[in-house]
Amino acid sequence: MSRIYNFSAGPSMLPEEVLKTAAAEMLEYGNSGQSVMEMSHRSKEYDAIIKQAEADLREIMNIPDNYEVLFLQGGASTQFAMIPLNLMNKNKKADYVITGQWANKAYKEAARYGNARAVASSADKTYSYIPAVADSDFDPEADYVHICMNNTIYGTKWNNIPNTGNVPLVADISSCILSEPVDVSKFGVLYAGAQKNVAPAGLTIVIIRKDLIGNAMDITPTMLNYATHSENDSMFNTPPCYTIYVAGLVFKWIKKLGGLEKIAEINNKKAKILYDFLDSSKLFKGTVNPDDRSLMNVPFVTGNEELDAKFVKESKEAGFVNLKGHRSVGGMRASIYNAMPIEGVEKLVEFMKKFESENA
């Protein structure tokens, strides 16, 4: 068996230790005589799995008691509708900052249900920076403000969280969840599809302040109402059982490593190796405003499309896969989520140096 270095933006690498545990428990979980895949979600074994996963996530992220943790389906994309349906309930207004495709999709979806306003955008420079927003740019009458914390496609991150006063701040953290500590109490809602940094696809994690639940619009489908899921402990219907189990294994892995402080230290080290190289390279360069760089997604270019294609091809042959940039931006992108070992980034940089010496 040989495992490659997978720089996919999502679904993406999982920690090898987690995959090994899942493999060892595949045929029989504990003494249950069955796989987690086959288990009733109402069984006592499964109840322990989902409860432990929630408890561990609460511990790792230091989630205050006045927040609900929901394990849902439908991906982050379903949250683009659930957020307005549940939260646009007072003045039917919400503010969005447009920092990329995902932020824009969230904005467009919200505009179907009420008065969504684009407060600022970085579309003018292919979303290569986070626009400056002053506290006074936000409408104090808005029901919420939405940001996309880490912009997976463009490689930017909000390194300073905007201050929205009493207006709840909602953040899509799909591609940065569990990458570093975050002060949950600053947010009304945090949500993430699991397939970037947590688990296989199929699970969406929602962390929501309890007072924001229970005032959904009348037209809200039952399944899209946060109250439905919070009242039923994420068991209104069959949850994505196996994915929650793997997420639980990842939470345990993070705890064992030393929690999010430690994870952040490792992620900063990994990202620095790559950014330092990009800053000194004569061939490659990063595409993002240095102050707004993501720890998780690192886009770069040579400035020559043919050379980019050659790099993607040769890197693949050398065992570094999924380095092609998103179809909307071209170039390259290395997604270096939690499960990517430091060694993977070091070897990639070695390969880039070699490519540079052969092609510069």
Ligand SMILES: *Cc1c(COP(=O)(O)O)cnc(C)c1O
């Ligand atoms: C991947 C991604 C999405 C889309 O997630 P789905 O789970 O596929 O709906 C949304 N937002 C961000 C920031 C992402 O990285």
